[in-house]
Structures are given as structure tokens and as C-alpha cells.
Amino acid sequence: MTVAPESDTPEPESERRGLRLRGITKRFGSLVANDHIDLDIRPGEIHCLLGENGAGKSTLMNVLYGMLQPDEGEITIDGRPHTSRTPKEAMGAGIGMVHQHFMLVEVFSVAENLILGREQTTGGVLNMRQARATVRELSNRYRLAVDPDALIEDLPVGVQQRVEILKALANDATYLIFDEPTAVLTPQEIDELIAVMRSLRDEGKAIVFITHKLREVRAIADKITVIRRGKVVGTAQPSDSEAQLAELMVGRAVNLRVDKEPPSTSADPRLVLSGVSVANGAGALVVDGLDLEVSGGEIVCIAGVQGNGQTELVEALLGLIPISQGTVTLDGRSITRHTPKQSIADGLGYVPEDRKHDGFVGSFSVAENLVLNHFDEPPYAKGPALDLAAIRRNAEDRVAEFDIRTQSVDDPVTSLSGGNQQKVVLARELSRPLSALIASQPTRGVDVGAIEFLHRRLVTERDRGTAVVIVSTELDEVVALADRVAVMYRGRLVGTVPPSTSREVLGLMMAGVPTEEALAAASVTTSSEEDAALDKDAAEREVGT
Structure with missing residues (x-):
């Protein structure tokens, strides 16, 4: 790492406070992943790094966290040069990271994960009482309710993420990096995470929020830095529109809306799933008695948090893994036991x-x-x-x-x-020519400009009379493309609803709440919000009089 020359004029103390990156460059062979990046991260601020997949956001944060070493540049904390050769050194300097893919030992308890790498012993025995007390104290302070003795493998994804956050906070991190933290969360869990990040910011923590999701950036950011192809290309305001943010990300205007006419469906469904069950290698059912019909000329989007059986379902439909029970028919012909080659010959398209x-x-x-x-x-x-x-x-x-x-x-x-x-x-x-197309995560890791094109082609295929099934964890994509939304939870179909269904209802269904209960719960919430708004208006009118 090279050290930048010091200026003759000392900076004000207020300007030196915080974490500063100057000229950070990281190369992988001929690929320049980070190209002389400057960034200021200050306590009491949520700083969003916005950019497409592959723009260099995660590489930059891995440099900051000590997982990678920069080829050029300088990092300072409160004006003092800092180098992290390992994550442990970064943690010692007050830098914590909540990884997109959780760094948790699933067979360990919450408390055991929290002390991993910094174990405290009494007479050569792990002091688990102290570990549990630490979990409870941090849980109460930051309103992140977690059972210290719960095994990680038994916890839902949203709670596992709380454990990741608690791990960082247990190290007294001042600078917290959240790398694509919403990828595996329901809308309600995303709202909870945003509330937690705001609370941490208000306590003086510095939050770095890495994402490519425009809606989330506008909801939470105090400051936005946009990275494109390894370079900082500009800053933006949370008040900027999604179209403006997308243009800054891509470098050109992008149509974020999916333009499509109402579906013109065929009379009989082309793809029919009846009681389909699929088992994993251990024999446990990961798809359990699923029924679904898809007509020609419509798009059915299967929504749900990753890991609820969607992957196994689409692989079974193609014939990559066997169907344990139930039947699948395509244009009236059974393809239940077909090999992938046979299914393709029968007119099944597949985007893995x-x-x-x-x-x-x-x-x-x-x-x-x-x-x-x-x-x-x-x-x-x-x-x-x-x-x-x-x-x-x-x-x-x-x-x-x-x-x-x-x-x-x-x-x-x-x-x-x-x-x-x-x-x-x-x-x-x-x-x-296709009878049905199954596209799983069709825009994962794809830039915004290509997403626009891919969405348009999927709609065109629908309009040709093909039965289209799209599996996506991106709720915005689901709502934009779907003619109907089928929600999966733990291998079962919770319900099928129109794309106009509120995000709150969809989020509850993604957490396993049956459709009718989710609709009723959302209705109660909406009524309460409306009552609160009316009370506020009445109070304001009374003050005005």
C-alpha cells in the first residue's frame, strides 16, 4: 500500500473524523476491480454504495475489512493511517461486516457463534454464562431479540441476520458494513432491518449499505455514492428518482417499468402440476404436495425467500432430479419421469x-x-x-x-x-417453439440495462402463447412481470394472488401466513394507519382553530 503525500495545510478536526479511503485500487490480473476510489464514511451516517453486480462494491469493502489487500491507496481512521491485513485486525480497529452469505456455524448456538475467535475461559472451560449475558445485553440494547441458546440451523433467515449484526456489535464496531443484506429477507424483515440500521446510526455508528436495489437506497440513505465499472461516477440524493439513480448506475436512461398488455390466456392450462413432491438427498421433502396450473399466454411468478424449495421444484420439472410423488403434464402429456432431453424435446424451455x-x-x-x-x-x-x-x-x-x-x-x-x-x-x-418456459432468477447478477431487455423478451414469449413460470426472489421483478403470483414457503404453495396484491400481504405470505390471514392482517394495519392519520388531521385542525 502506498501512502499519499501529506498536505502542508492541516485539515480541520471535523473533516478528519471518520473513515477515509483515498485512491484505493485493486487489480486481479488485467481486471481493475477498484480504480482509485475515494470514499468518506462518517459516524452517524448511513452511506449507500450503489452499483450493478460486478461494479466493485464488495471488492472495495473486502479491502476495507482486511479480506483483500489493495494494490494502491490509503485508508485512514480519524486521520491516522490504517492497514487491515486480516479481518481480525479490521475488527480491532472498529470495523465490522455483515456478509451477504452468513458467516455462521449452523450447529453452534447463538452464544457460541458470538464468542467464536475470542473465547473467554474460566479454569480452561468456556465461560458460556458470560457469552449468554453478552447476547442478552446486546439484544436488549439494540432491540434485536435473539435466544442465546438457539441453534443457528433452527433459526429463520431474518433472525440469523440479527446474529450476524450482533457479532459485529459485540466487537464494539463503529463502522458497520452491510453487504447486500436484504437478498434473503421478506419485505417485513427488510423493514425491521432498516429500523435497526437507523437506530445504530442514531447511536453514532457509521453504516455502509451495499446494494443494487434502488427502492431500498431511497428509503434509508443519508448519502449515496455510485460505483460503475470499478470507479466512483458520482453521488446522488435519496430524493432522486429511481430512474435518475438507474441512469447514474448504467450511464444511460433506463425504462424501469415493464410495459405489457393484459394476458390473453388459452382455455386449457398448458403446464399442470398435481401434488408434486420432491425429496432432497437426505430423504426430507423440500417440495410438498404442490398444485399449480399455468395457461398459455400468462406469466406465473413463484415468489418466496431463497431456500424454500424453489430450486428443487424447477430442477424436478426439467428432470434433473426425480419427482417423489405427483404428476406434471405439458399440453396434456405426462413429463413426470422424463429426462431433461425428453422434456426439452416436448417443448420445455429452461433458464437455470x-x-x-x-x-x-x-x-x-x-x-x-x-x-x-x-x-x-x-x-x-x-x-x-x-x-x-x-x-x-x-x-x-x-x-x-x-x-x-x-x-x-x-x-x-x-x-x-x-x-x-x-x-x-x-x-x-x-x-x-415452446409450450412452457421456466426461468429461475432470470436477472440475477445482470446489469440494469440487460434486465430491461430480458424482461421485454419474457413478456414477448408470453404473448406468443407460451406458459411462462418465473422464479424470483426480487419482489419488484415479481410484481412487474407476473399475471399471477404464487408464493412458496417451506416447499408448499401458500397461495396464488394477483400482482396488485400489496407488498405487505406478499411479505406475510412469504413468511408462511395463509392468504386469507395475510389479507386480514394487512387490512387491520391499513385501518390503524388510516385512523392514526385521521386523528393527526383532527388534532392539527383543533390547533389551527
Whole structure:
């Protein structure tokens, strides 16, 4: 790490206070993940780092937390140079991090996780009484109710995140980094997290909130810094519109709305799931008796927090894993026991949630990946031989149709950006007539500009009469695309509702509350809010008189 030269004129003490990054640069080979980034993080402030996936936000915070070492730049805390070679050194300097993927030992209790790495002993025995007391004291102080003796594996995701926060607070962290913390939370849990972050800010903590979700940034930020392709490209105000923030992220105007006409559904459903159950490797049911019908010409979005059986459901529909019980029919034909190749031949399209693992072969060219599911059939094969000219013509047509940004169709697909990789996967699936399309997390890790295009193509496929099933944990995406929303919780279908359903109701259903109860609970809340608003108006009128 290089040290920046000191200025001849001393800065005011108020300007030196806080955590300051100057010229932070991090390279991975020829890739410059962080390019001379300057950032000021001050106590009593929620500072949002906004940027697309791959913009360099998490890399920058991993540098700050000691998980990575910068190639250039300087970090100071209250005007004094600071270097964290390990996370332990960062914690010692008052920096804590709540990771997107929790760093918890699932078979340990809350108290055991809290003292991990800084165990206190009495006579060579762990002092668990003190650990439990610490959990209770922090829980009460920050209103993060957690049972010290509960096992992590038994806790819901939202409570596990509270444990992550308590771990950071137990180290007396002044600077708290939240890396994409809402990815696995229901709307109600997100609201609770925002309240916690505001409370921490009001106590003088500095909060760094990393996200790509525009709605959340506007709800919580005191200050917004936008990072694009490893560089700080500007700052924004929470009062700025989502369209303005998106334009700053992408570098051009983006249409955030999904324009679509009402669905024109076929009379009979094309995809029918009856009592479908799927077991995991241990034999436990992860999908339990699920019934769902999807008509041609409609989009059904399956909403829910990640890990409630959605992944296993879509893999079973394609035939990647077996269906334990129940049946699946496509246009009246059973595909319950079909292999993936048979299901594809029957007209099922599939966009997997992990494109790098399941969606393409990284070392293959763009042209080869565009025919992966039917390379051995005409017009791409003549007997045992590939027709390379036909494969190339197909690739050139698909690249033009789907606006795939590549220098050549012969380039390996790994040379493309995440958005263009996803376009390759979708283009391959939509290059043939489909009865049904299943798209799991279709815009995960994709830039805002590519999301706009992908959404438009999914709606176009619906309008062709295809039955479209989209699995997404992004509630904004669900509401924008769905003609109907089916909510999954612990492998079961809680209910199916229209996309106009309030986020509060959807959030309750994502937490397992049955549809009717969720609607009733939301109605009570709305009535209470309206009564409070009326009381406030009446009081103001009385004061005015």
C-alpha cells in the first residue's frame, strides 16, 4: 500500500473524523476491480454504495475489512493511517461486516457463534454464562431479540441476520458494513432491518449499505455514492428518482417499468402440476404436495425467500432430479419421469438460476452455446457430423436478435458480461417453439440495462402463447412481470394472488401466513394507519382553530 503525500495545510478536526479511503485500487490480473476510489464514511451516517453486480462494491469493502489487500491507496481512521491485513485486525480497529452469505456455524448456538475467535475461559472451560449475558445485553440494547441458546440451523433467515449484526456489535464496531443484506429477507424483515440500521446510526455508528436495489437506497440513505465499472461516477440524493439513480448506475436512461398488455390466456392450462413432491438427498421433502396450473399466454411468478424449495421444484420439472410423488403434464402429456432431453424435446424451455454452473459451457464459443440443447439435430447436424456453417448462421441471427454484445460468435462465452451471458442462455431457449418456459432468477447478477431487455423478451414469449413460470426472489421483478403470483414457503404453495396484491400481504405470505390471514392482517394495519392519520388531521385542525 502506498501512502499519499501529506498536505502542508492541516485539515480541520471535523473533516478528519471518520473513515477515509483515498485512491484505493485493486487489480486481479488485467481486471481493475477498484480504480482509485475515494470514499468518506462518517459516524452517524448511513452511506449507500450503489452499483450493478460486478461494479466493485464488495471488492472495495473486502479491502476495507482486511479480506483483500489493495494494490494502491490509503485508508485512514480519524486521520491516522490504517492497514487491515486480516479481518481480525479490521475488527480491532472498529470495523465490522455483515456478509451477504452468513458467516455462521449452523450447529453452534447463538452464544457460541458470538464468542467464536475470542473465547473467554474460566479454569480452561468456556465461560458460556458470560457469552449468554453478552447476547442478552446486546439484544436488549439494540432491540434485536435473539435466544442465546438457539441453534443457528433452527433459526429463520431474518433472525440469523440479527446474529450476524450482533457479532459485529459485540466487537464494539463503529463502522458497520452491510453487504447486500436484504437478498434473503421478506419485505417485513427488510423493514425491521432498516429500523435497526437507523437506530445504530442514531447511536453514532457509521453504516455502509451495499446494494443494487434502488427502492431500498431511497428509503434509508443519508448519502449515496455510485460505483460503475470499478470507479466512483458520482453521488446522488435519496430524493432522486429511481430512474435518475438507474441512469447514474448504467450511464444511460433506463425504462424501469415493464410495459405489457393484459394476458390473453388459452382455455386449457398448458403446464399442470398435481401434488408434486420432491425429496432432497437426505430423504426430507423440500417440495410438498404442490398444485399449480399455468395457461398459455400468462406469466406465473413463484415468489418466496431463497431456500424454500424453489430450486428443487424447477430442477424436478426439467428432470434433473426425480419427482417423489405427483404428476406434471405439458399440453396434456405426462413429463413426470422424463429426462431433461425428453422434456426439452416436448417443448420445455429452461433458464437455470446459476448460469455459470448450469446454463452454459464456459470454454465453448458463443455459437456452440447457442445450440447446446439441440446440436445433434437438423439443421445443426448431418448424421454424426456438425454443420458448422448452420451453427454459425444461427449464432449470427441470435446475436443480432438478442443484442448480444460480443466481438465474434467464436469468442468463449466467459468473455461476455453477465448480462450478455444471460442473453445467450435465453436466446438458446427461445430459438425454438415452446409450450412452457421456466426461468429461475432470470436477472440475477445482470446489469440494469440487460434486465430491461430480458424482461421485454419474457413478456414477448408470453404473448406468443407460451406458459411462462418465473422464479424470483426480487419482489419488484415479481410484481412487474407476473399475471399471477404464487408464493412458496417451506416447499408448499401458500397461495396464488394477483400482482396488485400489496407488498405487505406478499411479505406475510412469504413468511408462511395463509392468504386469507395475510389479507386480514394487512387490512387491520391499513385501518390503524388510516385512523392514526385521521386523528393527526383532527388534532392539527383543533390547533389551527
